[in-house]
Amino acid sequence: MANEQKIGKTLRMIKGERMFKRSIRLSGILMVTLVLGIFITLFWGAFPSIQSLGFDFFKGKTWDPVQNVFGAYPFLVGTLLTSLVALMISIPFSVAIAIFLGEYFPNGWLSNFLRGTIELIAAVPSVIFGFWGFFVLVPIIRTFQVEMGIMPNGVGIFSAALVLAIMIIPYAASLGTSIIKMVPSDLKEGAYALGATRWEVLRNVILPYSKSGLFAGILLSLGRAVGETMAVTMVIGNANLLPESIFSPGNTMASVIANEFTEADHPLYLAALIEMGLFLFLVTFVINFIGKRIIKKTTNH
Amino acid sequence: MKKRNLQQIAMIALGLLVSISLTSCSQNGNSDSTNQKVKTLIGAGSSFDNPLFSKMFYEYNKNTGLQINYQSVGSGAGISQLTHKTVDFGATDAPMNDAQEKEAKGNVLHIPITAGAVVLSYNLPTVKKTLNMTPEVIAEIFLGKITNWNDAKIEAINPGVNLPNQKIVVVHRSDGSGTTSIFTTYLSKVNAEWRDKVGAGTSVNWPVGLGGKGNEGVAGIEKQTPGAIGYIELAYAIQNNRPYVTVQNKSGNYIKPSIESVTAAANIVIPEDAKISLTDTEAADGYPISSFSWVIIYQEQSYGKNTEAKAKELVTLINWMIHEGQQYSAALDYAPLSEAAVKRAVEILKKATFNGKAIL
Numbered sequence: 001m002a003n004e005q006k007i008g009k010t011l012r013m014i015k016g017e018r019m020f021k022r023s024i025r026l027s028g029i030l031m032v033t034l035v036l037g038i039f040i041t042l043f044w045g046a047f048p049s050i051q052s053l054g055f056d057f058f059k060g061k062t063w064d065p066v067q068n069v070f071g072a073y074p075f076l077v078g079t080l081l082t083s084l085v086a087l088m089i090s091i092p093f094s095v096a097i098a099i100f101l102g103e104y105f106p107n108g109w110l111s112n113f114l115r116g117t118i119e120l121i122a123a124v125p126s127v128i129f130g131f132w133g134f135f136v137l138v139p140i141i142r143t144f145q146v147e148m149g150i151m152p153n154g155v156g157i158f159s160a161a162l163v164l165a166i167m168i169i170p171y172a173a174s175l176g177t178s179i180i181k182m183v184p185s186d187l188k189e190g191a192y193a194l195g196a197t198r199w200e201v202l203r204n205v206i207l208p209y210s211k212s213g214l215f216a217g218i219l220l221s222l223g224r225a226v227g228e229t230m231a232v233t234m235v236i237g238n239a240n241l242l243p244e245s246i247f248s249p250g251n252t253m254a255s256v257i258a259n260e261f262t263e264a265d266h267p268l269y270l271a272a273l274i275e276m277g278l279f280l281f282l283v284t285f286v287i288n289f290i291g292k293r294i295i296k297k298t299t300n301h
Numbered sequence: 302m303k304k305r306n307l308q309q310i311a312m313i314a315l316g317l318l319v320s321i322s323l324t325s326c327s328q329n330g331n332s333d334s335t336n337q338k339v340k341t342l343i344g345a346g347s348s349f350d351n352p353l354f355s356k357m358f359y360e361y362n363k364n365t366g367l368q369i370n371y372q373s374v375g376s377g378a379g380i381s382q383l384t385h386k387t388v389d390f391g392a393t394d395a396p397m398n399d400a401q402e403k404e405a406k407g408n409v410l411h412i413p414i415t416a417g418a419v420v421l422s423y424n425l426p427t428v429k430k431t432l433n434m435t436p437e438v439i440a441e442i443f444l445g446k447i448t449n450w451n452d453a454k455i456e457a458i459n460p461g462v463n464l465p466n467q468k469i470v471v472v473h474r475s476d477g478s479g480t481t482s483i484f485t486t487y488l489s490k491v492n493a494e495w496r497d498k499v500g501a502g503t504s505v506n507w508p509v510g511l512g513g514k515g516n517e518g519v520a521g522i523e524k525q526t527p528g529a530i531g532y533i534e535l536a537y538a539i540q541n542n543r544p545y546v547t548v549q550n551k552s553g554n555y556i557k558p559s560i561e562s563v564t565a566a567a568n569i570v571i572p573e574d575a576k577i578s579l580t581d582t583e584a585a586d587g588y589p590i591s592s593f594s595w596v597i598i599y600q601e602q603s604y605g606k607n608t609e610a611k612a613k614e615l616v617t618l619i620n621w622m623i624h625e626g627q628q629y630s631a632a633l634d635y636a637p638l639s640e641a642a643v644k645r646a647v648e649i650l651k652k653a654t655f656n657g658k659a660i661l
Contacts, residue, residue, distance in 0.1 A: 065477075066500035139525060153470065154526060155511055238475030238512025249511050255475075259514060263377035263477025263503040266400055 042278040049271035057275060063240045065260070070272035072279075074242045078250035079280075081157050081243065082232065083225040086164035091218060094169045098176025098214065103206060106181060115177070122170035130234035133163040138235055150247055155237040157250045163231050168221035175220065179213030179298065180206060216294035223287040227280060229254040253280050339614045345372040346379020346392035349417055349479055349534060350594050353635045354392070357626045367614060376479045377503060383409070383597055386605055389615050391597040394479025395486075395503065396576035408600040410653060412619055412646050413575050413593040415627075416636040418535040418563045419484045420545035420590070424523050425450065427465055432546045433458045433555050436581075436589070439548070440492035442530060443471055444499075445509035450528060458549075465528075472523045472531030475512030477503040483592040484532045487580035491589075535563065536634035550589040551581055558588045563636035566591035571645040593642070596622070603656045616653050616660045623647065 049057065053070060060071015097118060105111040134155075141162075142154035183206050191201045207214075229252075237249025238259065253276045264270040344354075351373035358369040374382070376393035383391035384405045396411055421439065423432065438454050441447040447454060451464040474481045485501040499505050513519040516537040523529040524543075535558050538545050547555045556562050566579045566587030579591040596619055602612035623638060623646045630637040638646065653660050 062506060064506035065504045066502040066506065069506075134521060142526070151468065151470075152526070153511055155522065233475065233514055234518070238514070239510065240506060240512075251475075251512075259476040259512075260504050261477075262375040263479075265377045265380070265398060265477075265503060 039278075039281065042274055042281060046271055046275035046278045048268055049275040052268065053272065053275075057272065061242055063256075065264070065266070065269050068266060068268050070269070072253065072272075072276055074240060075251050075253045075256050075276065077242060078157065078236070079226055079252040079254070081246070081250065082160045082164055082236065082252055083222055085158070085161035085246065086168060086225045087218065087222055089161065089165035090169050090172065090221065093165075094172035094176060094218070094221070095214060097169070097173040098180055098217075099202065099206075101173075102177040102180025103183075103202065115174075118170045118173055121166065122174075126167065126228060126231040127234075129163050129167055130231035133159060133231060133235040137162060145247060150245075153237060153247070153249055155235050155249060156247050157236065157243050158246045160232045160236040160250075160252075161246075163235055164225045164228055167228065167231060168225050171221035171224055172214070172217040175217030175295075176210070176214045179210045179217070182213075182299070183209045210298070212294050213298040216291045216298070219287055219291035219294070223284045223291065226287065227254055227284050229258045233258060253277075339367065339608070339611045341368040341370055342390070342611070342615055342618065343370045343372075343388045344379075344390045344392060344596075345374050345382045345388045346597075347376045347394050347479055347594055348373040349376075349394050350392045350415065352536075353415055353630060353633050356629045356633060357622055360629065361618060361621060361626070367618065369618065375477070376482075377477060380597065383599070386599075389598070389607075389611070390619070392594065393597060394592060394594050395482040396578075396595065397597065405599075407604070409597050410600050410649050411574060411576050411595040411597055412623065412649050413567075413571075413638060413642045414596045414619075414622055414646075415594050415630055415638065416563050416567050416579065416591055416642075417483075417594060418558050418566075418588055418591040418636070419480055419487075419532050420535050420538045420543075420558045421530055421548070422520065422523060422533050422538055422543040422545045423530040424525075424527055425465065425467070426527065428462060430459075430462050431544065431557070432462065433549070434546045435549045436487075436491035440488050440495050442469055443473075443488065443507075443509070444492075444495060445471070467528040470526050470529040471507075471510030472519050472526075472529050473507050473510050473512055474515070474519055474532075476514050476518075478515075479503065479592075479594075480516070480532065480534055481505065483578070483580060484590060486578050486592075487590045490578075490581040535559075539634045548589055550585075550587060551583060552585040554585060556586065556588045558590070560631055560634065560636045562586060562588035563591045564639050567593065567636070567639040567642045569641065571641055573645075573648075575642075575645050575649055591636070598653060600652055601654055601657075602660065603654075609655045612653070612655045612660055616650060620647070620650055620661060623650070 049070065057070060057072055058076065059073055060069065061073050062069050062071050063074065101111055101115055138154040138159055141159050142152045145152040145154065187205055187209065188201055191205045196204070232252055233255035236251060236255060238251050238255065239249035240251055243250035257273050257277055261273055264273055351371065354371050358371060362368060376395055379391035379393055380397055380401050382388045384401065392414070397405070397409060402409065421434065435458055438447065438458065441454070448469055450467045450469055456464055482501065482503045485499065485505050489496040489501040499508065511522055513522045516533045519531040519533050520537065520541060520543060523531040533543065545558060547557045549555050565584050566582040566589070568587065569583050571577055575593070575595070579593060581589050582591065598615065623643055627637045651659060651661050
């Protein structure tokens, strides 16, 4: 009697486990289909634009919804400029933080406090960065522009890049920290034993060992910068023109989509916006893919 | 034991998911199809109308018990939702264009519901007097041809005002919006160069300037930037105490934008379909950058699962909005419909039919 009960219980458990396995597999497959579905929907929606605009979509410098002329070149340039400038500003900070938290102070209250603060930056909603940029950063930049004698817009490519730089620091920094922590201690100790100073260990052992990992972190943060929408649109000036300098107003692909999507009243207009979305999707996908590949390679060592 | 718990949680979560999806399906299935008393109507569109509609629908609900669910998604989205018949009525700040009408299956009625205006707000701390502007000056500023505040053309129409030698920073909306449509329609009417080079629409290719998202985005940049000029909704300007220019209208009078001057702008001969922009109005005391906002419904209400009872509720509601509902306009800084507009609105509403039978 007792035995039968036990067998029944075990059978039920096996059944339950099978169910569980099946349900997690299902959700995994669901996610993949979802991403594929998004890609197909975007492609389908963008098709009228791809068909009628062709390659002019990427070459055209005019974005005129009234005449149905859609050239995304200014936004392409805007996206690249803001992201790359943001990356250049953020790299010294994120690498410094990674070295500090990964090598100099991996433990202790100061390190925990710093790490917590940096992770908090990643958790702050982007619209708050937009607000802060608009009300604090932009007036400061405007004051500088008045001093320098250029058009005191305040908002523009540079303001957007600065806000973006702050937003992407945590991504590169936290990944960099873990990569630097993973440098085998026998390598470091060996160097110390040979009489290397701390700087020499950092310069000749840690950085060479972890450089591709650091690079991957930076690449992932680039992916984030390319796709950021809300904070950018609040401080970039939203001018659909090719930016003349780093201080001129411009626009990015993500920002244009967010701004114009709801009122896109012509089928081709809508398709052009969706094509921009498709392109953005592919760009971030490729950036992330490369980043992940590099991380995988370095962590396999 | 722990594993068991995890399993249970997973099961419960799965069960919940299934039941949610099932209930949402069944809800779609049984609404509308029964001939019960209509409890809710759904509308979507213009965000400009939203504060007024909230007040109107709240009052209407108190009187009749009918629940009206209005989604403030923007005029364009409102039109497309009506086209796809996912809402009972739409609301828009710009009449439907040819492409949109072609997409809609069946004739769509435009019923004027309220009127609003776009004002030009500026940031010149040293100028205390209200600035005057002519259509030509406004167009040339936004075309980037007048670039300085002490331009002779601005000084000529503002005698006695000490205009600073300062660069003009043009600010416009970055998001597609009915406000932009009203303003660019006006500029296209009064200036040939604007019409040929830029044109009118919810988003246009601005020759100069910075873009801000929403009224608050434009006002924000303009408030921060000395020498800025931007266009915003009248109601927003009043509520936020922004200074704005008086604009010369077609009759040559300089008109201060106000609720009265916007209502006055609508006191003109209104065409049969009411799809008229009030911009550059013929009315002598009307503010020239004014526009109607419309509620849009299908003329033939018998479509999909729509019932006659529901169509009747809808038409009764709109009839209430153009009559009793107007009393709530002024307090919220909307311009009440002019007499001519109310008369025309009723005539249009009477065209609504269910299976070819007049509803009102």
